[in-house]
Amino acid sequence: MSLGQLETRELIKETARRLFFQKGHVKATTQEIADEAGINRALIHYYFGSRDLLFEKVLAETMWSRTDEIESIFATNDSLRIKISRFIDVFIDNHIDFPYLENFLITEMAKAPERLKQLQPDKRGRITAIVYRQLEEEIAAGLIGYITIEHFMVNLMALCNYPLLAMPVLQTILGMDEKAYREFLSERKKVVYRAIFNEDLPN
Amino acid sequence: MSLGQLETRELIKETARRLFFQKGHVKATTQEIADEAGINRALIHYYFGSRDLLFEKVLAETMWSRTDEIESIFATNDSLRIKISRFIDVFIDNHIDFPYLENFLITEMAKAPERLKQLQPDKRGRITAIVYRQLEEEIAAGLIGYITIEHFMVNLMALCNYPLLAMPVLQTILGMDEKAYREFLSERKKVVYRAIFNEDLPN
Amino acid sequence: MSLGQLETRELIKETARRLFFQKGHVKATTQEIADEAGINRALIHYYFGSRDLLFEKVLAETMWSRTDEIESIFATNDSLRIKISRFIDVFIDNHIDFPYLENFLITEMAKAPERLKQLQPDKRGRITAIVYRQLEEEIAAGLIGYITIEHFMVNLMALCNYPLLAMPVLQTILGMDEKAYREFLSERKKVVYRAIFNEDLPN
Amino acid sequence: MSLGQLETRELIKETARRLFFQKGHVKATTQEIADEAGINRALIHYYFGSRDLLFEKVLAETMWSRTDEIESIFATNDSLRIKISRFIDVFIDNHIDFPYLENFLITEMAKAPERLKQLQPDKRGRITAIVYRQLEEEIAAGLIGYITIEHFMVNLMALCNYPLLAMPVLQTILGMDEKAYREFLSERKKVVYRAIFNEDLPN
DNA sequence: GATGAATGAGTGTTCATTCAT
DNA sequence: GATGAATGAACACTCATTCAT
Numbered sequence: 017m018s019l020g021q022l023e024t025r026e027l028i029k030e031t032a033r034r035l036f037f038q039k040g041h042v043k044a045t046t047q048e049i050a051d052e053a054g055i056n057r058a059l060i061h062y063y064f065g066s067r068d069l070l071f072e073k074v075l076a077e078t079m080w081s082r083t084d085e086i087e088s089i090f091a092t093n094d095s096l097r098i099k100i101s102r103f104i105d106v107f108i109d110n111h112i113d114f115p116y117l118e119n120f121l122i123t124e125m126a127k128a129p130e131r132l133k134q135l136q137p138d139k140r141g142r143i144t145a146i147v148y149r150q151l152e153e154e155i156a157a158g159l160i161g162y163i164t165i166e167h168f169m170v171n172l173m174a175l176c177n178y179p180l181l182a183m184p185v186l187q188t189i190l191g192m193d194e195k196a197y198r199e200f201l202s203e204r205k206k207v208v209y210r211a212i213f214n215e216d217l218p219n
Numbered sequence: 220m221s222l223g224q225l226e227t228r229e230l231i232k233e234t235a236r237r238l239f240f241q242k243g244h245v246k247a248t249t250q251e252i253a254d255e256a257g258i259n260r261a262l263i264h265y266y267f268g269s270r271d272l273l274f275e276k277v278l279a280e281t282m283w284s285r286t287d288e289i290e291s292i293f294a295t296n297d298s299l300r301i302k303i304s305r306f307i308d309v310f311i312d313n314h315i316d317f318p319y320l321e322n323f324l325i326t327e328m329a330k331a332p333e334r335l336k337q338l339q340p341d342k343r344g345r346i347t348a349i350v351y352r353q354l355e356e357e358i359a360a361g362l363i364g365y366i367t368i369e370h371f372m373v374n375l376m377a378l379c380n381y382p383l384l385a386m387p388v389l390q391t392i393l394g395m396d397e398k399a400y401r402e403f404l405s406e407r408k409k410v411v412y413r414a415i416f417n418e419d420l421p422n
Numbered sequence: 423m424s425l426g427q428l429e430t431r432e433l434i435k436e437t438a439r440r441l442f443f444q445k446g447h448v449k450a451t452t453q454e455i456a457d458e459a460g461i462n463r464a465l466i467h468y469y470f471g472s473r474d475l476l477f478e479k480v481l482a483e484t485m486w487s488r489t490d491e492i493e494s495i496f497a498t499n500d501s502l503r504i505k506i507s508r509f510i511d512v513f514i515d516n517h518i519d520f521p522y523l524e525n526f527l528i529t530e531m532a533k534a535p536e537r538l539k540q541l542q543p544d545k546r547g548r549i550t551a552i553v554y555r556q557l558e559e560e561i562a563a564g565l566i567g568y569i570t571i572e573h574f575m576v577n578l579m580a581l582c583n584y585p586l587l588a589m590p591v592l593q594t595i596l597g598m599d600e601k602a603y604r605e606f607l608s609e610r611k612k613v614v615y616r617a618i619f620n621e622d623l624p625n
Numbered sequence: 626m627s628l629g630q631l632e633t634r635e636l637i638k639e640t641a642r643r644l645f646f647q648k649g650h651v652k653a654t655t656q657e658i659a660d661e662a663g664i665n666r667a668l669i670h671y672y673f674g675s676r677d678l679l680f681e682k683v684l685a686e687t688m689w690s691r692t693d694e695i696e697s698i699f700a701t702n703d704s705l706r707i708k709i710s711r712f713i714d715v716f717i718d719n720h721i722d723f724p725y726l727e728n729f730l731i732t733e734m735a736k737a738p739e740r741l742k743q744l745q746p747d748k749r750g751r752i753t754a755i756v757y758r759q760l761e762e763e764i765a766a767g768l769i770g771y772i773t774i775e776h777f778m779v780n781l782m783a784l785c786n787y788p789l790l791a792m793p794v795l796q797t798i799l800g801m802d803e804k805a806y807r808e809f810l811s812e813r814k815k816v817v818y819r820a821i822f823n824e825d826l827p828n
Numbered sequence: 829g830a831t832g833a834a835t836g837a838g839t840g841t842t843c844a845t846t847c848a849t
Numbered sequence: 850g851a852t853g854a855a856t857g858a859a860c861a862c863t864c865a866t867t868c869a870t
Contacts, residue, residue, distance in 0.1 A: 024854075040329035040330070042326060045838085045839065046839075046840060046841090047839080047840090056856050056857080057840085057841090057857095058843090058855080059854080059855065061840080061842080062854075062855075063854095068840095116329065118385070119322065122322055122388055123243070123322060125387035125388050125391065126387045161413065166403065167403075167406070167407065167410045170381070170382055171378060173389075174377045175378070177377075177385070178373070178377030178381045178384075179373055181381070181384065182380070182384075183325075184325060184328035184329045185321075185325055185328050188328065190373075204370065207370045210364065211414055214364070214417055248863085249865060249866085250863095258830085259830060260866090261830075261868090262829080262830065262831085264866065264867080265829075265830075269865075270864095270865060270866090430833075430834090446732060446736070448651075448732060449652065451860065452862085453859085453861095461834080462836080463836095463861090463862090464835065464862080464863080466862095467861080467863080468833075468834075472862075473860090473861060473862090522735065525728065525731055525735075527794055528728055528790065528791050528794055529649070529728060531797065532649040532793045533649075567819065569816065572809065573813065576788055576795065576799075577820055579787065579795075580783045580784050580786075580788065581780060581784070583783075583787060583791070584779070584782065584783030585783065587731060587790065588727070588731055588782075588790075589731075590735045591731055592779065594734065596779075606775065609776065610779075613776045617780055617820055633850085654842085655843075656843075666845095666852095667845085667846080668850080668852085669844095670844080670846080671851075675844075675845075676845090
């Protein structure tokens with residue numbers, strides 16, 4: 017593989033990723049991608065075989081890196097509070113780059129629910145098991161009120177993801193511009209932590 | 220306008236609503252809508268001018284009724300806790316019917332952010348003002364921890380909407396079938412109330 | 423179905439038939455067909471669903487009428503000589519109109535041999551049985567030399583079809599123009615009969 | 626020209642010939658040819674300029690060798706019967722290797738009838754002249770019935786070529802498998818000779 | 829009001845061909 | 850000589866839209 021090839025391959029994927037996940041063009045056509053990348057439409061087929069295969073490639077890769085990120089947070093010996101605090105950081109700081117990824121995932125999952133299973137291997141199970149144990153300890157110690165693992169995780173995901181997911185709607189409703197919304201999102205780290213543990217985020 | 224005319228108009232809108240918001244066919248074609256409604260494709264143009272105009276009409280109407288619903292909850296003399304409790308009820312019970320509406324809204328808003336402003340008139344301002352006052356009283360009385368009105372509302376919306384919005388993803392992650400997920404959603408009423416007020420939902 | 427619809431449907435089929443079987447454009451594109459018929463390319467899909475379905479329709483219909491023609495020749499009480507004489511007439515006179523049909527059939531058959539079976543139902547068996555009996559009588563009576571039914575039929579088909587099938591090649595080899603070749607073909611009726619029965623065609 | 630160059634040139638032509646005439650892939654793409662030959666697609670253009678030029682080259686060469694073969698049969702002092710017997714042998718035995726050549730020729734000729742003239746030089750005239758004389762002698766001697774040279778040659782070609790040409794169709798109609806059809810073809814040598822001379826093939 | 833027929837613009841994809849190396 | 854990258858033209862097909870009736 018020459019350098020040029022790698023660059024073009026990567027360029028196409030980058031462009032697709034940007035259109036799909038950043039700009040929210042869920043149905044971005046090959047023409048749109050080619051125009052944005054400044055290449056010929058046929059090259060997409062040369063490198064990826066078909067629009068769908070490019071699509072799957074980009075989705076899979078993004079999912080992998082995301083899953084790895086999450087796993088690396090939870091698969092440590094740290095306390096639950098530290099883990100959650102990191103999770104919030106990652107989701108709010110990093111995922112600003114691809115605000116539509118979650119949205120995208122939901123739309124696609126609605127069409128082909130069996131696809132996620134390929135993208136999310138058994139790691140999920142292990143993560144849940146770890147968090148489950150730590151959560152039980154917190155509840156037993158009376159540090160947080162009773163809650164099931166499922167609702168705990170969904171609360172966490174909801175509080176972190178929703179403001180990203182629904183950004184265009186919320187930005188309009190709350191009457192915030194780009195900058196104000198960014199500020200709002202950074203404030204949310206404390207707010208989410210507080211909503212989860214009912215106490216202030218340390219330091 | 221004859222009765223038949225009204226009926227066909229309404230039938231088309233109903234069908235479009237179902238396909239768009241219930242089944243998640245964001246890109247439902249005029250043919251698909253016509254087939255589902257059992258009418259001729261050209262009639263959609265006869266009544267609505269174009270696919271996009273039908274789309275906007277349906278979206279606007281759904282938004283209006285939703286806004287009205289929300290307003291009627293908040294524009295009373297009830298306590299904040301009762302209002303929030305009703306809000307949770309409405310969002311979780313009623314909005315199960317159109318699970319993809321939120322998702323849809325977000326996707327469309329991403330394309331044309333200026334559109335929402337037409338759909339959400341100045342009512343928004345009045346609602347916020349009312350809730351704002353009540354929220355300040357709660358905080359002042361030490362009944363809930365300090366939180367801005369924006370974060371309070373976003374938390375509430377996140378905890379209610381996210382499980383609906385992300386249903387396909389969560390259903391897969393949590394390994395729940397249709398029935399189990401419905402059960403999970405109904406449990407959430409208590410969970411959300413608790414997360415917001417840090418106390419159990421009365422009765 | 424309106425008159426216009428039938429006309430357009432028929433027009434498309436006619437045009438396709440002409441391009442496929444008469445002009446030998448085995449790979450005629452939908453554009454070519456549409457241009458030749460003076461209609462929009464998309465209409466072909468409107469009426470036939472796809473290029474292949476149009477193709478199959480036209481092929482099947484042409485085959486049916488041909489099979490019927492052959493059957494009506496052999497399924498009588500006439501003598502073998504009369505039947506063969508008619509067969510020669512039909513193949514040479516009528517099939518001049520679609521000189522590439524046979525060729526076409528062969529090319530397509532090479533790709534999908536299972537297709538012919540659908541087009542040629544069990545009629546074939548009955549025809550062969552009838553001819554078989556009559557042929558045996560001729561041989562037993564010493565009227566023609568010993569020959570199997572298979573070779574007899576293949577000889578007949580070869581002598582009739584080949585000059586049509588290979589028209590472009592033969593026309594060039596034999597140095598004949600359109601008119602001369604047509605004359606040559608009409609002479610062949612006697613020649614074929616003679617080659618089969620080793621005696622002159624009556625009257 | 627280096628040895629390697631010659632080898633690659635020849636390899637490409639061989640591969641094309643096989644795909645075109647043996648496997649019947651009339652529309653074989655440059656990619657298909659390159660893959661089959663194990664070379665780069667661009668090399669076809671390097672050596673032959675374009676797909677069409679490769680095509681023409683291969684067709685021309687195949688035609689030349691075929692014409693030479695025929696000429697060498699007829700340009701001897703042997704009797705007509707021996708010549709015809711050899712002709713039948715060559716066409717039936719040898720041409721089994723390229724069953725689609727004839728078919729191919731016909732299809733291509735239909736598109737560009739002027740092409741054959743370049744491929745079939747004045748040899749044709751000489752061959753016909755020789756056979757013509759011998760045929761007249763046979764007729765004069767009452768050894769065969771009256772027939773023109775054109776019909777005689779066309780009968781001969783028809784009886785030999787048609788079973789090869791129409792192999793896929795005939796195989797289906799006659800219900801023969803590969804092996805049975807091969808057997809059938811070998812029987813045809815006697816059958817054709819008999820149909821031409823109305824007597825058994827010697828030895 | 830309602831329909832089938834017809835169209836033009838656009839989609840993903842294929843392919844022969846060219847070009848830089 | 851040989852290769853991978855890149856392109857333009859064409860293909861079958863889809864779709865919203867228009868039109869005549």
